[in-house]
Amino acid sequence: MQNLRIAVQKSGRLNEDSMKILKDIGISIDNGKDQLKAAARNFPVEVFYLRNGDIPQYLRDGVVDAAIIGENILVEKGTDIQFIERLGFSKCKVSIAVPKESNVASLKDLNGKRIATSYPETVKKFLKAQNITAQLHQINGSVEIAPNIGLADGICDIVSSGSTLFKNGLKEVEVLLKSEAVLAVSPKISSDRKAILDKIQFRMQSVLKGQESKYVLLNAPNNKLDAILELLPGMRSPTVLPLAEKGWSSVHTVVSKNQFWEIIDGLKANGAEGILVCPIEKMVL
Structure with a gap:
């Protein structure tokens, strides 16, 4: 039987939550430090540890069959990728924020402003739908610093607790979308591997229902x-x-x-x- 190839984020909170739910559904993974791939001892599954932003392309190409990924990443880079289950963890928002002293108080005040973001496609679509014109600066990394160094009038980034915004003197003015971890599936998954994924989904549903x-x-x-x-x-x-x-x-x-x-x-x-x-x-x- 072919192993199902499932991708998870290489590090961070989403990685921890992903590995926990795999453990909760009875899949034992031996993953050493800095491993990029690890096989389960008791289930036909291989886990690939990848950068979150790269996962949609791996799904699209059929390099992996499924992934535990933030919905916000699919909105940004994988609108053609379907997900089959919401997993209820790693919840966050994608929000626009501006300096606390800014005169921007609502969405319409963003007209003509500069926005720094790691989510250019998400912001572009949202602003277009709201008939707002703004200049976007794509930044990978610490987006919150952009207003303080004069690069932008505001930012659009992931917000979890809001503490990062507070520490950087920013206030939230608009929520573009709410996100959580989802179980996404490759359009190229084989029928044999889809059968394995169905078993994983069933087990996850049992765990999630129990938690509720x-x-x-x-x-x-x-x-x-x-x-x-x-x-x-x-x-x-x-x-x-x-x-x-x-x-x-x-x-x-x-x-x-x-x-x-x-x-x-x-x-x-x-x-x-x-x-x-x-x-x-x-x-x-």
Whole structure:
């Protein structure tokens, strides 16, 4: 069987998050320092460690079959490359920022201004759609310094926490797009390798679903059981088991972490006791 060739960022946070999800789905990679390629011990996969900006071309050429890559890179360099799964990590924004003392307060104020960026295609498309004309300076590296040295009136770059903007005396004036890691696929992938990728995608979906959910166990008085069950979504329906103590039942269910506290408040208000909340490592649907 041919190995699936999957690319990940060579270093940085996206590399760490990518290797973590591969580990979480049971793929063991032996990668030494400065290795450019490593094979899995227990799965037909080879991992290629590449520069993020080079990955779209490798996918396009079929050098790699799939990649864990920032969506922002696909918007900039790989609009012809499809992705098949959002992975929920390495979230960021691509934003325009200007010096705090700048008189630029909105998008229309960028007309005629100079913008330094590592994402020229993304900025060009966005400004054109907004009917804004600006002069772009492409910079690879520390874009934030451009306004301080008089090269540009503003910048467009990745923003994660916003601390880099703050340290460089910049303020965000426009968000062009929001990005996260995605699982992208080469248009030249073979059917055999696509079958392997399907297995990887299924495992990733199980891990991601688990991260979004909590397993909840509780004791419910039988006279309030119907009201409590109304509060619980469950995958199909909650599991209800009689307790040794007469008039009580044990209820087991899965709850979305986004709804968690509202549901817990409702359960307590309806007499639920002994509520236990457990993380879910993986959830296979």
